[in-house]
Amino acid sequence: MRPGRRDAVNRAVARNKTVTSVASSATLADVEEVEVVVAHSERATVRVGDVFLKIDADQTRTDVEVEAMAMAPIPTPKILWRKPPVLALAALPGTALGRLGEPSTASSAAWAAAGAAARMLHDAPLPPWPGRRLDELASRLDGECEWLVTNGLPADLVTRNRRVAEAALRPWIPVFMHGDLQIAHVFVDDDEITGVVDWSEAGQGDALYDLASLTLGHEEHLCDVVAGYGTDVDLDVIRAWWSLRSLLAIRWLLEHGFDPAAPGCEVDVLKSQM
Numbered sequence: 001m002r003p004g005r006r007d008a009v010n011r012a013v014a015r016n017k018t019v020t021s022v023a024s025s026a027t028l029a030d031v032e033e034v035e036v037v038v039a040h041s042e043r044a045t046v047r048v049g050d051v052f053l054k055i056d057a058d059q060t061r062t063d064v065e066v067e068a069m070a071m072a073p074i075p076t077p078k079i080l081w082r083k084p085p086v087l088a089l090a091a092l093p094g095t096a097l098g099r100l101g102e103p104s105t106a107s108s109a110a111w112a113a114a115g116a117a118a119r120m121l122h123d124a125p126l127p128p129w130p131g132r133r134l135d136e137l138a139s140r141l142d143g144e145c146e147w148l149v150t151n152g153l154p155a156d157l158v159t160r161n162r163r164v165a166e167a168a169l170r171p172w173i174p175v176f177m178h179g180d181l182q183i184a185h186v187f188v189d190d191d192e193i194t195g196v197v198d199w200s201e202a203g204q205g206d207a208l209y210d211l212a213s214l215t216l217g218h219e220e221h222l223c224d225v226v227a228g229y230g231t232d233v234d235l236d237v238i239r240a241w242w243s244l245r246s247l248l249a250i251r252w253l254l255e256h257g258f259d260p261a262a263p264g265c266e267v268d269v270l271k272s273q274m
Contacts, residue, residue, distance in 0.1 A: 040256040047091070051080060052197075054087045061200040062087050064129065068202035071176070073124045074117045075195040092197065094189030100182060100217045101264035109191040111221040114214060115228025117186070117193045122175035122207045131174060131204035137244070138169050144248050153250070153267075161247055161270045167240035168206070177205030181213045208233060212241030217264050219272070239273065246270050 037045040043056040056062050065087070069076040077089040097114055098104030104111075145162050149155050178185075179201030187194045211233060215222045226233055246266040253260040260266035 040258075042256075050091045052077070052089045052091060054089065055085050056087070056200070057085065059084050064202055065199040068127060068178075068199040071124070071127055072196070072199070072202075073120050075193060076199065077195055077197055089197070092187040092195035094187045094194040097183040097186040097188055098218065099184055101262050104183065104218055104221065106188055107191055108221070108224045110188045111224035112228030113188065113191055113193050114183075114186050115211070115225035116230065117196065117228075118178075118181065118207075118210050118214065118225075119229045119231070121178060122210070124176045126174060126176055126204050127202060129203055131177060131179075134169055134171070141165060141169075141244060141247060144251060147251055148247065151251075157270055157274065158247070161243040161273050164273050165240050165244035165247060167237050168208070168212075168244045170237075172206040172208070174204040175207045176202070177207065178202055178210050178213075179205060181210040182216065183214060183218065186214070206241075208237045209241050209245075212238045212245060216242055216245060217269055242269055243273050 035047040037047055037052070039045070042058070043054065043061075045052055045054045047053075054062070054065075062082070062084070066079065066082065069079070075092075077092055080088040080090055082088070097106050097110060141162070145158050148158050178196065178199065180198055181196070185198045186196050211225060211229065215225055215238065222235070222238065226235075246260075246269045250260045250266050253266065261268075
């Protein structure tokens with residue numbers, strides 16, 4: 001799920017009767033408008049006043065999100081209530097660090113603070129559930145690359161990024177990984193992190209995947225994030241994760257009504273690796 005330029009698509013379903021009825025059941029007073037933050041066939045998030053309602057067809061993802069937020073040593077949204085398939089969360093103060101495909105107005109200090117928050121998370125005790133396996137990632141990457149070429153992405157673009165991505169497919173020491181630490185999920189105020197949202201992909205994984213997700217499409221802030229992270233990292237592996245994440249995401253985005261070819265998004269990330 002990637003907000004930003006895709007928000008216009010999501011807001012087109014803001015009057016959806018099912019979403020509106022769920023919001024109405026929240027018994028929130030004096031609400032004039034329901035804003036659809038993101039919506040597709042698997043899940044939706046709507047904002048009703050200062051409350052976010054997350055509706056997920058797969059409650060195992062919500063189970064992970066609730067448990068991960070309880071374990072995380074960094075700020076997360078307050079859980080107001082849960083009534084499957086709905087999870088109600090309080091809005092975080094501040095604004096998102098940025099959006100994929102748009103310039104970030106956040107300061108270098110705010111980006112460094114995001115790096116520091118990632119380090120704090122990665123230093124925390126591991127969650128009990130497993131994460132991605134290398135062989136599964138490699139197999140999925142092969143299949144996605146074949147699909148991308150078959151469906152019109154230039155073969156040289158896919159082949160080059162497939163080679164770059166191989167650097168990420170190496171053994172790693174697992175950490176407590178957010179799993180989708182894109183900049184739209186990190187909220188800041190006065191250069192301080194006020195909270196991180198969307199924990200449904202959390203688990204044991206590669207620390208550099210989180211750093212790559214955080215800087216995807218915003219390479220100009222990589223040094224700020226690494227400075228805040230506070231330890232040496234392999235920049236080539238972060239760049240490899242940029243390619244890998246983009247290659248794996250494009251088909252899903254297309255099938256769920258998003259545009260990975262929008263300026264600054266996944267296809268542009270692949271082109272930047274050429």
